[in-house]
Amino acid sequence: MQLQEILYGVTILKLVGVTNRTVTALEFDSRKAGPGAVFFAIKGTMTDGHQYIPQTIAAGVDVIVCEDLPETFEDGLSYIQVENANVALGIMAANFYGNPSSKLKLVGITGTNGKTTIATLLFKLFTELGYAVGLISTVENQIKEQVVPATHTTPNPLALNLLLKQMVDAGCVYCFMEVSSHAVVQHRIEGLTFVGGVFSNITHDHLDFHKTFDNYIKAKKGFFDSLPKHAFALTNADDKNGQVMLQNTRATRKSYALKQMADFKAKIIENSFSGLNLEIDQLEVFFKLVGSFNAYNLLAVYGTAILLGEDKMNVLTVLSELSGAEGRFDYVANTQKIIGIVDYAHTPDAVQNVLSTISNIRKGTEQVITVIGCGGDRDTTKRPVMAQVACDWSDKVILTSDNPRTEDPNAILRDMEAGVSPTNRRKTLTIADRKEAIRTACHLAKPGDIILVAGKGHEKYQEINGVRYHFDDKEILTEQLNLIS
Ligand SMILES: CC(=O)N[C@H]1[C@@H](OP(=O)(O)OP(=O)(O)OC[C@H]2O[C@@H](n3ccc(=O)[nH]c3=O)[C@H](O)[C@@H]2O)O[C@H](CO)[C@@H](O)[C@@H]1O[C@H](C)C(=O)N[C@@H](C)C(=O)N[C@H](CCC(=O)O)C(=O)O
Ligand SMILES: Nc1ncnc2c1ncn2[C@@H]1O[C@H](COP(=O)(O)OP(=O)(O)OP(=O)(O)O)[C@@H](O)[C@H]1O
Ligand SMILES: N[C@H](CCC[C@H](N)C(=O)O)C(=O)O
Ligand SMILES: [Mg+2]
Numbered sequence: 260m261q262l263q264e265i266l267y268g269v270t271i272l273k274l275v276g277v278t279n280r281t282v283t284a285l286e287f288d289s290r291k292a293g294p295g296a297v298f299f300a301i302k303g304t305m306t307d308g309h310q311y312i313p314q315t316i317a318a319g320v321d322v323i324v325c326e327d328l329p330e331t332f333e334d335g336l337s338y339i340q341v342e343n344a345n346v347a348l349g350i351m352a353a354n355f356y357g358n359p360s361s362k363l364k365l366v367g368i369t370g371t372n373g374k375t376t377i378a379t380l381l382f383k384l385f386t387e388l389g390y391a392v393g394l395i396s397t398v399e400n401q402i403k404e405q406v407v408p409a410t411h412t413t414p415n416p417l418a419l420n421l422l423l424k425q426m427v428d429a430g431c432v433y434c435f436m437e438v439s440s441h442a443v444v445q446h447r448i449e450g451l452t453f454v455g456g457v458f459s460n461i462t463h464d465h466l467d468f469h470k471t472f473d474n475y476i477k478a479k480k481g482f483f484d485s486l487p488k489h490a491f492a493l494t495n496a497d498d499k500n501g502q503v504m505l506q507n508t509r510a511t512r513k514s515y516a517l518k519q520m521a522d523f524k525a526k527i528i529e530n531s532f533s534g535l536n537l538e539i540d541q542l543e544v545f546f547k548l549v550g551s552f553n554a555y556n557l558l559a560v561y562g563t564a565i566l567l568g569e570d571k572m573n574v575l576t577v578l579s580e581l582s583g584a585e586g587r588f589d590y591v592a593n594t595q596k597i598i599g600i601v602d603y604a605h606t607p608d609a610v611q612n613v614l615s616t617i618s619n620i621r622k623g624t625e626q627v628i629t630v631i632g633c634g635g636d637r638d639t640t641k642r643p644v645m646a647q648v649a650c651d652w653s654d655k656v657i658l659t660s661d662n663p664r665t666e667d668p669n670a671i672l673r674d675m676e677a678g679v680s681p682t683n684r685r686k687t688l689t690i691a692d693r694k695e696a697i698r699t700a701c702h703l704a705k706p707g708d709i710i711l712v713a714g715k716g717h718e719k720y721q722e723i724n725g726v727r728y729h730f731d732d733k734e735i736l737t738e739q740l741n742l743i744s
Pocket of ligand 4: 375396412437
């Protein structure tokens with residue numbers, strides 16, 4: 260492809276060299292760049308891509324996109340100075356792959372909790388309704404029935420546009436994708452055309468990256484600010500910041516809520532371990548998903564489907580048959596009727612939602628035993644709060660490791676313990692080995708008790724010092740529950 264075609268829509272501050280040259284690849288990692296590639300020098304959180312420019316030139320790269328031009332230029336090469344290399348990467352990645360997002364109907368879902376659930380339900384719903392659909396999510400990406408492993412919630416612009424192109428080539432009509440706050444700030448979604456945006460909620464998370472809650476709100480809002488006029492923007496009116504999200508959007512504003520006036524309304528009639536009975540748009544429907552927070556997710560899915568022109572009855576009929584996403588309120592029971600629940604709750608709000616759901620459903624005498632840890636190299640301020648919430652809502656809590664990544668697991672546990680009040684201390688144990696923690700919870704449980712293993716959901720690994728060891732909460736919980744039955 261010609262460089263000048265790929266540059267369409269990019270604001271160039273300064274150009275050195277020609278643009279009528281052929282480009283065969285785009286790359287932002289010097290270690291992968293070679294002849295025919297354009298190298299993007301990105302200022303990251305760990306290092307500055309500009310320092311690798313000489314290496315990429317030595318490897319045969321002949322086009323450099325950067326924010327700071329080098330002091331000297333090599334003959335025959337092209338240097339393109341832009342204000343923000345991430346923005347240029349997004350736009351050029353979209354151009355390079357033929358702007359696939361404009362060739363299907365792309366809907367983005369953002370918010371602290373619920374993105375995977377909403378995106379996955381939309382994927383399943385539209386597939387059942389007979390469409391060819393794509394999915395981009397934390398658990399996995401999908402091109403119709405083909406599964407493509409996910410590395411991020413929202414992939415980098417190159418991986419993202421390649422996936423979208425593969426979806427278009429496979430005949431997909433819709434794509435439902437999660438839009439993380441990191442993706443908005445790092446412009447991973449720059450250059451994409453959305454037909455709709457959905458907001459789930461915003462609570463405490465990722466303050467290591469965004470620094471303040473205000474910045475975090477702005478990041479999520481940035482997605483709605485960038486939506487085009489013909490798109491819809493569907494928000495949760497019950498969330499304190501639901502309206503803020505849509506303040507400056509050009510898109511058509513729509514809302515859903517359980518408590519406020521909204522375009523799409525629902526009421527919880529019954530919430531049990533077998534599912535949710537909702538009154539939705541004056542119809543009473545039973546859904547297989549458990550927990551009042553899922554009433555919001557279901558309503559968001561319903562609203563989106565209606566805004567995309569689907570028939571109300573068809574949507575509700577299919578939706579009532581669907582199960583949720585893997586590792587979200589996933590439960591197993593043994594012959595002694597001990598219930599084990601695996602859930603991806605990894606924020607204070609999600610932990611509280613899951614535990615309050617359990618507490619609303621249980622009959623009263625059973626104990627709730629929670630096994631919980633916090634990830635390393637992530638927001639440290641959520642650690643004591645998550646431990647506190649777990650203690651406040653459980654009869655026993657076992658603090659354990661999540662993905663320590665490069666941190667000392669015991670240091671993470673000390674941060675969590677700081678949130679445990681003196682009165683809660685007597686119901687808390689600390690067992691760093693996650694398998695041992697789950698095993699202990701199973702041994703402490705009596706018939707009828709409920710064990711919640713929170714934080715890792717669908718993850719099939721535990722990351723310790725850069726190595727991912729096989730680890731599956733549901734597998735271990737099932738094995739341990741069977742051993743004692
Ligand atoms: C904090 C963060 O989001 N980091 C992402 C970011 O990396 P970065 O900005 O830190 O990059 P860096 O390591 O400083 O390097 C800067 C530049 O130099 C380049 N480089 C670096 C070394 C070298 O030898 N040569 C070279 O060219 C790098 O390729 C990069 O272009 O850009 C990279 C490429 O796109 C991502 O892989 C990386 O994700 C890391 C692995 C990550 O863990 N991200 C998480 C926090 C994340 O994105 N999570 C969200 C939300 C999760 C959720 O709540 O669902 C997600 O969307 O997944
Ligand atoms: N609407 C909701 N409100 C509050 N909590 C929720 C909601 N939906 C799901 N949760 C809780 O949050 C956890 C994560 O849900 P889900 O994976 O759908 O969210 P996510 O936004 O995709 O998370 P991530 O940012 O990690 O990808 C669930 O396991 C559940 O405990
Ligand atoms: N996708 C989120 C969730 C992490 C879940 C938890 N298991 C952890 O490792 O912290 C993140 O990267 O922050
Ligand atoms: Mg997700």
